[in-house]
Amino acid sequence: MLKIRLIPCLDVRGGRVVKGVRFVDLRDAGDPTEQARLYDAAGADELCFLDIAASHEARDILLDAVGRTAEQCFMPLTVGGGVRTLDDIRRLLLAGADKVSINTEAVRRPEFVSEAAEKFGSQCITIAIDARRTPAGFGVYTHGGRNAAGLDAIAWAQRMAALGAGEILLTSMDRDGTKLGFDLELTRAIVDRVPIPVIASGGVGTLDHLVDGVRRGHAQAVLAASIFHFGEHTIAEAKSHMKAAGIAIREAAAP
């Protein structure tokens, strides 16, 4: 049976990790490739690089880091941040990314999603949705949660799936960075209404939150950053905790 995916995420700026694991045995803790190698060895199910600056100059450094990661890590890698053109996607895929995550450009020009899916296949198109609670329900936000897009998050997720997205990376901007756990109502509302897989993101502070995201949020994958980066938990701990809670998950470091 298909296993729930546990996905660590590295925030990268200028090709350097700004929020990453504080492992003592790293030669260069700011090198995304070094961190990727550790997560690969630890049995993470996938890895996500999020380029939070996404500036033009930083792009080549990121592409280089993606390339070096893909040469050493034989696991799926999603890269997001600043993906605006088909050429951006092509360059990331050629560098070694397996999936790209698109956010702002999909809001600005939804047909970009169908163009990308037709060109490269749905399997490599992840749509990142940053959502916040609004009086009317859940709204879509862009630019790191600052700008309201004026879209209903559920309808938007459905539209993205219809246009060819292969999966959705759903982040609660209300919970992101709070360590209060996923917004389970939001997660469930989207997961139960789209035909494609959903990665829950934003707010993980404990291992129980990972369990909740699957059990009560119905997510197919859970993403976390800080609980791994600051050495609070390892991938193996998270996986054995989820397994003990009855979640179907691949054991860390087992073939």
Add this chain to the structure above:
Amino acid sequence: MPQVAIIDYGSGNLRSAAKAFQRALGGKGGVAVTAEAAALARATHIVLPGVGAFADCLRGVTALPGMVDALRREALEGGKPFLGICVGMQLLADRGLEHGDHAGLGWIAGEVRRLEPRDPTLKVPHMGWNEVATAAPHPLFEGLSSAHFYFVHSYHFVPKVAAEQLAAADYGGDIAAAVGRDNLVGTQFHPEKSQTAGLRLLANFLRWRP
């Protein structure tokens, strides 16, 4: 020493596949990513990768001058170990029903259909790590009898001959995880993205003497 030819017909990124084979070879052999039909004659092992849509991939392979003939000569008739990955595996079927009805290479009897898991909560694409069970021992899966591999696909190979389904995964019903006969094998999953299990499978492929 093995010389692996990975066929490059513009289907996605072949860098990780090449690197995974290099790792599996451990320096004992070579890997060539190639678009040239003539390169297959020099190879000992042939790999057909593929991501995207069935018809696009098929068009990509047939657009390479002499490639389909070379594949037939070296693999189908010549008996060189052949591995198709994901859509590269699906192309071996008689026909593919993704966006129309397209004739495949017809090396392994069967057709490629849309995934329709019986359980409506199961999502399509089938994406992530799934446990793969072998139908009968096969050299490709030596030491990997119930390992997990990484899948990402919305269509699946339905073989006509039961014995040609080498391994299965459960996704709201049995789906073909690997098909094959004689010197031909294909995996629906991505060994090059399946960490240690994937590298082991590639090493098994390189050691295989069909």
